[in-house]
Amino acid sequence: MEMPTVTMQVIPMEHGLLLAAILFVMGMVGVLTRRNLVFILMSLEVMLNATGLAFIVASSRWGQVDGQIMFLMILSLAAAEVAVALGLVLQLFHKRKTLDINVLGEMKG
């Protein structure tokens, strides 16, 4: 099996993981502070993306494909999640005419 081997300047693995951690925390702060449903979903995407970055960094560290496969799984999970969640957002907006989670949190059943 021919594998294209390119020598490049080495980046420490910590810096990649650090970036993933910072992006994850930013997404977490977004989820905790925003009150608009669409913004919360977007912050969730930021968090999922950060975990994907961590997997790619690990894949790059050991030169194996498994991390990238996990990234593909996260990608399909994010696509399915966003499709269902945005459908729910549309329905909630048609019913309540708002995206404020303080109002939407009062629904029963």
Added chain:
Amino acid sequence: MSVLFYGSAIIAILATLLVITRTNIVHALLYFIVSLLAIAVIFYTLGAPFAAALEIIVYAGAIMVMFLFVVMMLNLGHVTQDQEKAWLTPSVWIGPSIMAVPLLAAVIYAINLNQEQMAHTVVGGKEIGIALFGPYVLAVELASMLLLAGLVGAYHLARK
């Protein structure tokens, strides 16, 4: 390569910071697309060109366009923007941010305990394809089921 990595990392962090602080949804979406493109560049520098292409095609292309369609269908306008401005006061975001920073500090400390260097190899699409339809074929099937469930669920929920 390292200049590309650190430059893109700074752009990604700044764009994500702008994503979580914007009051206009469309502006936030555009900054998020910038952040995703920067992360795609990072994937490329880490030797994952296939993941970089997927990041642009699926994340920046498909998922963000889905968000944009929903924002257009909702037609939120200036009322929501003023509402967001009223909500996003420092008293709202300072508490969670202060509690999140120690967690980040702990993670940074844990990551920096021992230094590891990255490998020099590029893992391209061919190896990923071989792995996907070899040992990971069950994961591919499960992902297809998940996507089918997502499709059916989205169709059912978004129906008038």
